[in-house]
Amino acid sequence: MSAGRTARERVRAELTREITDIARRQLAVDGAGGLSLRAVAREMGMVSSAIYRYFPSRDDLLTALIIDGYNAVGEAVEKADAACPREDHAGRWMAVCHAVRDWALTHPHEYALLYGSPVPGYQAPMDTVVAAVRDTVVYGRILSEAHAAGTLNPPDVCPPAPAPFGADAVRVREVMPGVPDDVVARALVAWTGLFGWVNFELFGQFNNVILDPATAFDHAMRCHAALLGLPVAATAPPHGK
């Protein structure tokens, strides 16, 4: 079962992988719009129509790259979380934030493909959603464990979550069992705040304004941690330069 049984299946898997590799390289250079099947074929010494034996359309190739991207950021988040002491829930949250930002900064076009504007006419198939929530699962687990450990003490500053929110909260709670509605709401605030910040930084809204985004980002995520009720220190960790 190491690879496909027949020689044909083996070379097919290898070529498929080569296509996605080249496509990812092009993506990193030119962005999603610059991804060209013909260019991929040219670089492989093939003819453009041959690519369609492996990916029936450009969108299917994009889907493969999107799934790979979600898995890459999910894996980065998982590793960052795993490197922290289990009981340091605030540190794990901060590690997740920095992992997302670091991955986004090193893979800007892939990040844009995942969290930027959807490519026009492209409909994300169901295959993507399972990979898309890998990072969210990690995030939810941190909150869930912090709540179970009793270290999640959200300050009494927000108004109580409105009753109709409860219906949505039960769905979000699937990735953070046991967490009460008010904290679920704050979890959404922090999660959207994390990606909102990275979007601003990556898509240029901070240009000429925030010149030291690393410092500001770290502090902003600490504010989110504080609102969540995670006990967070003031000074920045030794992370980054």
Add this chain to the structure above:
Amino acid sequence: MSAGRTARERVRAELTREITDIARRQLAVDGAGGLSLRAVAREMGMVSSAIYRYFPSRDDLLTALIIDGYNAVGEAVEKADAACPREDHAGRWMAVCHAVRDWALTHPHEYALLYGSPVPGYQAPMDTVVAAVRDTVVYGRILSEAHAAGTLNPPDVCPPAPAPFGADAVRVREVMPGVPDDVVARALVAWTGLFGWVNFELFGQFNNVILDPATAFDHAMRCHAALLGLPVAATAPPHGK
């Protein structure tokens, strides 16, 4: 000065406007990637090359649409703010949030053009930045006035802003004079949180999870208001259906 003096200038201005109108309509249907100069020309009964008399390249047409978009959302924000009592700073913040979200929901492709992934190879010229900050100026003025009125009382939950952040804070403070560093930091948190939420909602990250985004959004923005120190009520306003 109502319009250009000569007849030639008048018809030129009119045609330029017609081009942007058609382009905006195409943008609303097919998104930024689907914007085609040839299609615009076809709809105008012109030949494609004639468009280049008015916009030297596709990117220049995009720039015009981007500037229009920034002005549109800026105007929506200004109107929403102006409709509130001056001293109700929390209400004004909530009005701004809902104005941004409502405009984004009614103009999703234009919003994506402004706040989504940058189109590959496109470099935003300087003309765009002045229009881009119209909404931010409104936001900053609300905070500045609330601070001056003494109604801005941020709860003591966040760690103090690190010293290196001060350099960036002075630039942000240009749109919110008088506001101390700690509040400037929280202002960035709230602002990125607002657009981060709208991005998630518009770009599909909430699909199958948040089914009542209006309710959740309103509450999330109230949480941000609370963190900012704006006195905010619990229940939702009569806004929307």
Add this chain to the structure above:
DNA sequence: AGATAAACGAGAGCACCGCTCTTGACGATC
């Protein structure tokens, strides 16, 4: 072992795109 079916690469071709260049007609200005 031989026949059958599936998979494959190559090539031509379609309709579209952004963009450039040239040409001839029109209109404002001196």
Add this chain to the structure above:
DNA sequence: GATCGTCAAGAGCGGTGCTCTCGTTTATCT
């Protein structure tokens, strides 16, 4: 009335995604 700048039109270049057909190769079934 001549001139000069502006304009729409057309042809054309190189690029794109995608389809179809054509021989060839490979795996599988009888």
